[in-house]
Amino acid sequence: MHSQTxxxxxxxxxxxxxxxxxxxxxxxxxxxxxxxxxxxxxxxSPMEALKLGTLWPALFSPYDPRLSHLGRGGT
Known part of the structure; x- marks a missing residue:
């Protein structure tokens, strides 16, 4: 699997x-x-898919709000 970051x-x-x-x-x-x-x-499962926002695990992309505005080595 490829890294999404x-x-x-x-x-x-x-x-x-x-x-x-x-x-x-x-x-x-x-x-x-x-x-x-x-x-x-x-x-x-349907309940888990609603929670995660996708039906297929291969299309799931976790969201980390810390990476969105700080950068990995952010200050």
Missing amino acids: RDYFPYVGPFDPCPPIRVKTYQVPPQLFMTFQPENLPQY
């Missing part, structure tokens, strides 16, 4: 007024790793 390193200018965030992260949607939807994919 990607990193990038934004440009840090010599005259930036704020302390820079050197590494920023973002999530890649899991459907980008599937060329087509295979037959007989395992499914969550």
Whole structure:
């Protein structure tokens, strides 16, 4: 399985007024790793699917709010 978290390193200018965030992260949607939807994919139970937001475990993408605005090595 591919990691859904990607990193990038934004440009840090010599005259930036704020302390820079050197590494920023973002999530890649899991459907980008599937060329087509295979037959007989395992499914969550209906209640679990409602809680997680998807019927198929292969398309589940966890959300970590700490990574959305701080970056992995954020300050």
